[in-house]
Amino acid sequence: MYAVVGKSLTKYYKNLKALDSVTFSISAGECFGFLGANGAGKTTLMSMIYGFIMPTSGEIEVLGKKLQKSNLPEIKAKIGVVPQDNNLDPDLSVLENLLVYSRYFDIRKKDAFNRAKNLLKFVGLYEWSNANVRKLSGGMKRKLIFIRGLINDPDLLILDEPTTGLDPRSRKQIWNLIESLKHSGKTIILTTHYMEEAEKLCDKIAMMNKGKILLIDTPENLSIKFGGNLEKVYFEMTED
Amino acid sequence: MNFKRALRVWQRNATVYKKLYRSSIALNFFEPMFYFLALGIGLGGFIKEINGLTYLQFIAPGIVMSSAMYAACYECTYGTYVRMEYQKTFDAILATPILFEEVIMGELLWGTTKSLIYGTIILIVMLFFGLVNNFEVLLLLFYLIFCGLIFSSLSLIATALVPGIESFNYFYTLFLTPLFLFSGIFFPLEEMPSLLKSVFQFNPLFHLVNISRTLFYVGINGFVLYESIYLILFLLFIMPLPFLLLKRRYLL
Ligand SMILES: Nc1ncnc2c1ncn2[C@@H]1O[C@H](COP(=O)(O)OP(=O)(O)OP(=O)(O)O)[C@@H](O)[C@H]1O
Numbered sequence: 001m002y003a004v005v006g007k008s009l010t011k012y013y014k015n016l017k018a019l020d021s022v023t024f025s026i027s028a029g030e031c032f033g034f035l036g037a038n039g040a041g042k043t044t045l046m047s048m049i050y051g052f053i054m055p056t057s058g059e060i061e062v063l064g065k066k067l068q069k070s071n072l073p074e075i076k077a078k079i080g081v082v083p084q085d086n087n088l089d090p091d092l093s094v095l096e097n098l099l100v101y102s103r104y105f106d107i108r109k110k111d112a113f114n115r116a117k118n119l120l121k122f123v124g125l126y127e128w129s130n131a132n133v134r135k136l137s138g139g140m141k142r143k144l145i146f147i148r149g150l151i152n153d154p155d156l157l158i159l160d161e162p163t164t165g166l167d168p169r170s171r172k173q174i175w176n177l178i179e180s181l182k183h184s185g186k187t188i189i190l191t192t193h194y195m196e197e198a199e200k201l202c203d204k205i206a207m208m209n210k211g212k213i214l215l216i217d218t219p220e221n222l223s224i225k226f227g228g229n230l231e232k233v234y235f236e237m238t239e240d
Numbered sequence: 241m242n243f244k245r246a247l248r249v250w251q252r253n254a255t256v257y258k259k260l261y262r263s264s265i266a267l268n269f270f271e272p273m274f275y276f277l278a279l280g281i282g283l284g285g286f287i288k289e290i291n292g293l294t295y296l297q298f299i300a301p302g303i304v305m306s307s308a309m310y311a312a313c314y315e316c317t318y319g320t321y322v323r324m325e326y327q328k329t330f331d332a333i334l335a336t337p338i339l340f341e342e343v344i345m346g347e348l349l350w351g352t353t354k355s356l357i358y359g360t361i362i363l364i365v366m367l368f369f370g371l372v373n374n375f376e377v378l379l380l381l382f383y384l385i386f387c388g389l390i391f392s393s394l395s396l397i398a399t400a401l402v403p404g405i406e407s408f409n410y411f412y413t414l415f416l417t418p419l420f421l422f423s424g425i426f427f428p429l430e431e432m433p434s435l436l437k438s439v440f441q442f443n444p445l446f447h448l449v450n451i452s453r454t455l456f457y458v459g460i461n462g463f464v465l466y467e468s469i470y471l472i473l474f475l476l477f478i479m480p481l482p483f484l485l486l487k488r489r490y491l492l
């Protein structure tokens with residue numbers, strides 16, 4: 001069973017080719033990482049999986065259904081997104097951010113409240129519940145965005161650089177959370193610039209360069225093939 | 241388009257507004273009241289009567305409509321633009337089950353709500369001034385919604401077309417201000433040169449002001465219904481445009 005299948009996905013932004021006939025499949029329950037330099041096309045690809053960006057050509061299947069407008073709401077209801085950029089609501093408090101977001105999923109207020117409370121406790125933001133999000137530090141915002149992506153208890157998680165800007169302890173904490181999500185059977189798609197993170201969390205890795213997927217393999221196999229750790233693989237594969 | 245999901249977007253804006261309205265409500269309130277008092281009392285001293293109304297009576301119904309118009313416009317130009325381009329609120333919402341046209345519908349309905357809120361406040365003030373003697377004026381609430389839908393749509397079209405937030409100046413100065421001044425709020429358009437008169441027949445605010453004045457002092461009649469037909473046609477014609485144009489601007 002595949003959670004996501006991409007077939008020859010190509011994306012042009014005007015004349016810029018951001019994705020070049022990308023094909024991949026992600027099994028359900030797997031943690032799948034996309035690695036590659038800035039501008040390689042990772043965020044573009046992630047945004048396609050939840051229908052935010054439409055491919056110029058190619059097809060995409062998510063949770064067993066071909067992604068199209070008619071089933072987009074139903075599919076998106078089962079996805080949790082942690083975007084690369086901060087898009088919290090700056091006029092709302094920490095808790096309100098989670099509650100307003102949960103309304104988009106039609107989650108009952110009481111359930112949303114309980115869930116928000118637990119998630120806030122888990123990442124140590126509970127004391128900040130009523131603070132305006134503008135008052136949070138960069139890393140705290142990141143954590144809030146992370147748990148916001150979990151508010152609908154998604155089957156598929158899309159994590160675009162989830163731990164960028166986190167201190168080492170917070171990063172470990174998020175790693176543990178990702179691992180426990182994985183153990184509970186969720187499919188996780190992740191981009192990161194931290195090789196250690198990819199090595200630790202990912203069952204499979206796709207190496208991207210200039211809009212193309214160069215190869216897909218397990219971190220172990222990659223290390224064996226290239227005779228070194230993932231960092232060595234990265235530098236060898238993404239040469240200019 | 242799922243209406244319930246569009247209302248979720250409306251609800252997000254309402255939640256934010258509930259927190260912040262104290263800091264903005266006064267602005268929206270005082271501006272029309274300054275026009276009303278300065279012109280109504282100041283200029284009114286020089287003008288005996290227009291069509292049997294004192295000058296204060298003459299301009300009051302139009303001020304209600306124009307404040308509703310400006311409320312929708314501020315919301316759906318600056319408000320929507322900031323949410324779309326700066327705060328990335330649309331990005332966040334689109335990662336949830338909500339679809340793009342539902343976001344736009346939510347914005348449109350929210351702009352309309354602002355029209356209703358501010359138009360009603362000014363209407364209540366006019367009631368306190370003792371300017372209305374006819375309870376059919378309550379039908380005006382319905383036309384405030386109309387006003388909101390029309391001007392929210394026009395504003396969202398502007399939002400789809402501006403290259404940057406500074407460009408809204410053009411929308412206000414070259415488009416909205418003439419609509420406001422040549423709407424029959426401050427003087428009857430009948431006396432204008434016939435070319436101008438026929439141009440401003442297209443001004444939706446002109447028809448809304450006609451309706452408002454009739455509801456204030458006469459009540460519902462054939463003229464109100466006749467004017468409504470123009471507004472319905474106008475609305476049907478422009479309402480699809482914000483959806484098409486914003487989609488073109490925003491979706492990659
Ligand atoms: N909205 C956009 N409009 C035009 N071009 C874009 C847009 N978003 C991305 N691009 C371009 O598409 C290419 C891929 O960008 P993308 O954001 O997918 O890269 P990325 O792999 O996520 O990079 P990073 O590691 O820096 O996050 C880049 O060349 C970028 O300039």
Ligand SMILES: [Mg+2]
Pocket residue numbers: 042043044084160
């Ligand atoms: Mg990126």
